Amino acid sequence: MALMFGDEEFEMAWGELDEPLLAGGWELFTETMGVRIYRLYSKETGLYEYKVSGSLDGCPPELCSEVYMDLNYRKHWDSYAKDDETTVFDRTDPASEELSCFGSELVKHG
Template sequence: MSLPFQDEEFNGAWRELDEPQLDGGWELFTETMGVTIYRRYDKETGLYEYKVLGVLTACRPELCADVYMDLTYRKCWDKYAKELYEKDFNGQTAIYWEVDYPFPLSNRDYVYVRERRDLEVDSRKIWVILARSSPATPCGEKSGVVRVQDYKQSVVMESDGACGTKVFMNYFDNPGGFIPSWLVNRAAQTGVPGFLTDMQKACDAYRKYQLEK
């Protein structure tokens, strides 16, 4: 079984925590509530890829990483996660994720692989989680649900030097189907920084969740 991600992918991801790579069409999109967002237009799809820098002010990075990886817990705090679970496909663990979309849009589902590495770099502790769609993974499609073929996300976390976490995220999602690109782009404008807000709330409630399990 081949590993889904290579060492250089992890190294490239954490380096962007210090200095995002913005050559090749990246532009500053917005800065709001301590979150800086860059975007790059993809001519083929009409959609944008995003890079995000922000801080979760009251959540340590190891806790953030644990919350991000806990799929069972995510179903508690992510109101859009209709189904979310791990499954073994030919010796490789993949994740199935069905996302609720508002009426009249069809739900989307994803089959993707991910990997977490807790790195030590020059006495720094850095947590890196990479994920990307795996269309070749055998998982039957559902009637009325659109399978997302092109999805990737990298999340890098490190202490902000106090009680919080500095976060870098690189994200692209092509939901497919018959959704106008302008609508997808508008949703991403709020969805990307909104993810950090939801993560902060989820981190705050994680200890209580674990005690009540």
């Protein structure tokens, strides 16, 4: 189940489309095919928060969102997605022709 985040969080994510804000300990986790994934570890919760930035040429936004947000299917291709340990917050712009999935998730560390 996806949890929609509020307008303030959406505006913050929108402001990061061209250049993600990485102050405060964000680190580049991986980069491939024009997509960068950053993560931020919280010692207090033991969770990582992730930011995904980039475009996937030839991948419609609806398909990207569907694959990314389907946590049952995601467990087949993402070894970091665990049962009851991943919460995805999503806000998309369905009118956009480019990938516009703003994603933030918390994943239990370890």
